Amino acid sequence: MSETTLRRLFAVATPLLLIGAWWAYVTIFNVPRFVLPPPDAVFSELVRLFTSGTIWPHLAHTVGVIVAGFAIGSAAGFALGFALGKWPRIERIVGPYLFFFQTAPKIALAPLFILWFGLGLTSKIVLTVSLVFFPVMVGTILGLRSVPANLHSLCAILKLSQREKLVRVELPAAVPEIFAGLKVAAVQATIGAILAEWLSGGTGLGYLMVFAGTTYKTPLLFAMVLVTSLLGIAVYQALALTEKWLLSWR
Amino acid sequence: MSFDGKVLFCEHRPNNETKLGKVEKLKQAGTHPQVLVRADAVTKIYRSRMGESVEALAPTTLDIHEGEFLSLIGPSGCGKSTFLRILAGLETLSGGKLEWRDGAPTKGSDVGFVFQEPVLLPWLSILDNVRFPLDVFRTPKNEGNERARAMLALVGLGAFEKALPKELSGGMRQRAAIARALVYRPRIVLMDEPFGALDLLTRDRMNDELLRIKNETGSTIVFVTHSIEEAAYLSDRVAVMSARPGRISALHDLDLGPERSEAIKDDPRFYQWLSTLRKELR
Known part of the structure; x- marks a missing residue:
């Protein structure tokens, strides 16, 4: 058996083994469904969610919050990161406040956002933005600062204008760090959106999880954990692919 | 500019009386080499945070001739890189002035610079x-x-x-x-220890490549190095610099002729120059 077939076998066998153990534990010890449902119950719940179409409005809502929060948050993070990266003097002034804002637990701020922006979409997007903003900002600052001194000298020799230097040298050089920030931000956006839905509103994957939990629909809760994990992975992979395409020179 | 440079090269025959360097010969012939840029008592003083000032470059005067290969050689801290960066406009002057024959470089295309590392854009x-x-x-x-x-x-x-x-x-x-x-x-190519990071074999090959390229383009080259052999092999003139404060302690017009090849490394005059330069660097 070659190494690749062996590896593939392991890739299939490991989850099957885990599911088998899970199933065995539940049946042997007769665990109640609302504590730990058997894997087949979770699976059929998952299938029902998609075939009946219940999930679609919730999924669309969550994806909407993620996309909006991620777009606004990364745009703002990039803009401020750009300003701080280019003019360190500004960083000395606003840096401490930003740091304070970042260390404050966002989950604790969530009720405040609901108080300020209502139970609707706005407060959810604001919470997501607050989580996305910081990693993108830090990535942008790092990226712009990481431009080697000699590249600055080269720009000085060739007398590049500020604008040209930015477009031709600084931004392309900063792309790897910006993407590192964006990838962290994408995961944060998913967490933020679901968390926000936990706290308010009647739609979204987060809401569905709370609903499942409070009504002891544990198979549904498990199915939702799977769906949200897969969503997080999908969001991350989408970014990783874009990065791979943009950074093929690395 | 390259036209003048090339004519000068052609006039200089290595097989004839070559005791005199290029500049000396030109002076004898009544023609003076064209000065491309004159550094007139150029100084550079850095101020540390404690308020102390460090003289990186004592008042330095040097003419750079059109089409020549000039090396700056010296120990680290002798201000050779500083002088090169001043020529490139990367450092400001603390005193003195640079007089360019055709006016100070205003366009990005006036100066070529080669760093110790390649400094390419990786993307x-x-x-x-x-x-x-x-x-x-x-x-x-x-x-x-x-x-x-x-x-x-x-x-x-x-x-x-x-x-x-x-x-x-x-x-x-x-x-x-x-x-x-x-x-x-x-108009001028400035090279800051461009081959310093390369192994010896590659370095030798690069030196030959550089001479060949220079002969084809006729560029004026100012070349910073800490290798005596490299300086002697490549240069029309060598400026020896010393440290604390950085200054030019000797300026030599090498009489090795414009045609350089491996063979020159067996020439007694080449050895003579190596030993002269080595003594001056002590």
């Missing part, structure tokens, strides 16, 4: 890297490609135009950097 192909200055100067893309390709052929990288910098060896990357500095035909 651009070798061709795009070499064409980069031409893109900045708004040269039409077709012409830019043509010139960049010609330059790549000259440095022996013709087959690698599509490669990314990371795919080339250190020596090849440095050749690409040289091609980038020469592609826009600058």
Whole structure:
């Protein structure tokens, strides 16, 4: 058996083994469904969610919050990161406040956002933005600062204008760090959106999880954990692919 | 400018009486070499945070001639790189002045600079890297490609135009950097220990390449190095610098002729120069 077939076998066998153990534990010890449902119950719940179409409005809502929060948050993070990266003097002034804002637990701020922006979409997007903003900002600052001194000298020799230097040298050089920030931000956006839905509103994957939990629909809760994990992975992979395409020179 | 330079080279025959260097010969013949830039009592003083001032370069006066290969040699801290960066406009002057024959460089295409490392843009192909200055100067893309390709052929990288910098060896990357500095035909090419990071064999080969390229382009080159042999092998003139404060302690017009090759390394005069320079560096 070659190494690749062996590896593939392991890739299939490991989850099957885990599911088998899970199933065995539940049946042997007769665990109640609302504590730990058997894997087949979770699976059929998952299938029902998609075939009946219940999930679609919730999924669309969550994806909407993620996309909006991620777009606004990364745009703002990039803009401020750009300003701080280019003019360190500004960083000395606003840096401490930003740091304070970042260390404050966002989950604790969530009720405040609901108080300020209502139970609707706005407060959810604001919470997501607050989580996305910081990693993108830090990535942008790092990226712009990481431009080697000699590249600055080269720009000085060739007398590049500020604008040209930015477009031709600084931004392309900063792309790897910006993407590192964006990838962290994408995961944060998913967490933020679901968390926000936990706290308010009647739609979204987060809401569905709370609903499942409070009504002891544990198979549904498990199915939702799977769906949200897969969503997080999908969001991350989408970014990783874009990065791979943009950074093929690395 | 290259025309004048080439004529001067041709007049100089290595097989004739070659006891005198190029400048001496020209003086005898009644022609003075054209001064491209004159550094007049140029100084550089750095101020540390404690308020102390460090004189990196004591008042230094030096003429750089059109079409010559001038080396600056000296121990670290002698201000050779500082002087080069002043010529490039990368450092401000603390005193003195630079007099350019045709006015101080105002365009990006006036000065070529080769760093100790290649300093290529890693996301651009070798061709795009070499064409980069031409893109900045708004040269039409077709012409830019043509010139960049010609330059790549000259440095022996013709087959690698599509490669990314990371795919080339250190020596090849440095050749690409040289091609980038020469592609826009600058008035002066400044090189800051360009081969310092290369192994000896590659370094020897690069030296020959550089001489060949210089003979084809007729560029004026100011070359910083700490290798005596490299300086003697390449240069028309060598300025020996010493440290604390950085200054030019000797200036030599080498009489080794314009045609350099491995053979010159067996020439007694070459050895004579090595020992002279070595003594002066002590």
